[in-house]
Amino acid sequence: MAVHEQHPSASISYFITGKSYGIDEAFSPDDETIDVVWKGKVTEFRSTLRLVKSIDLSSNMLNGEVPTEISSLVGLVSLNLSRNNLMGQIPLRIGNLANLDSLDLSNNHLSGSIPQSLGLIYGISVLNVSNNNLSGKIPKGTQLQSFNASAYIGNPELCGDPLPNICPGEEPIHRSPPRLSEKEEDGASNREETNTIFGGEFYASMVIGYAVGFLGVVGTILFNRSCRSAYFKVLQDVANWAYVVAAIHKAKFVRRIGG
Structure with missing residues (x-):
């Protein structure tokens, strides 16, 4: 039989009436009781x-x-x-x-x-x-x-999951990139400088070439009378051709609707 101390607060005790069992031992559920101690009074609950x-x-x-x-x-x-x-x-x-x-x-x-x-x-x-x-x-x-x-x-x-707290020994490992040897670092530096130089020269040559070509065409048209006349004649011919084509299509469209 379990012994209970009187205490102003409550506690839960569990025992098998008149018997003592180890954790691994079997017992009959019909003998089970629960005692609740509340304000010094023991109340026994007996059931299956x-x-x-x-x-x-x-x-x-x-x-x-x-x-x-x-x-x-x-x-x-x-x-x-x-x-x-x-x-x-x-x-x-x-x-x-x-x-x-x-x-x-x-x-x-x-x-x-x-x-x-x-x-x-x-x-x-x-x-x-x-x-x-x-x-x-x-x-x-x-x-x-x-x-x-x-x-x-x-x-x-x-x-551990689902808490954000990471357990000791499970911290993510941040690996630094492998360090290059002095020779490899020099090679990488030289390649970077070469790429920078040639890259800059390439874009500079593109800009200069575009500017020279543009100025060459515009300058020829502006300062050469025969070229300027030929240029504007071509533009006039293109405009006339576009007008004629548009007029023909418009006439066909009107006849189709009227017919």
Whole structure:
């Protein structure tokens, strides 16, 4: 039989009436009881706890550790122990609660790492372990990375996806480019200078050539009367030809519409 100390706040205890079992030992669920100590009074809850579907003890100033035996409630669908003063670690066998859909352990003083087994509860859709003292890496390769970072915030020593905190030893490695030898550096410098020189000369020659050609054509037209007359005659002939073509097409279009 478990012994309880009188305390103004509450705690959760779990035991098997009249018997003592190790963690790995089997027991009859008909003998299970839960005692809740509240303001110095012990209240016993006796039932077939294996059939319990939901437990909500949030905001009750509960203290002590989360009983490891709670992982024996394999039919549990929802567990809410948030906003209490619970401490210690999350039970390592929390993954035994295979039917768990919602788990809220937020706003307590839980410490240690998140058990790897928690990632084995594939059907869990609501998780909140924020505002505790959890540390270490969030188990990777499980659906635990699918939850929003808000499910884990308030645990300064917790790291890994989906938190922005990078775990020690996983910092990205920034590799500097390989250093060239003195000979290679000289060769690269010479090639760069050559490219710069020839590149500049190429563009300068293009500009000069364009300017000379333009001035040559314009100067010939302006200062040579015969060339100027021939140039304007060509322009006049082109304009006349364009006018005649436009007039012919217009006449055909009008006849087609009128006919």
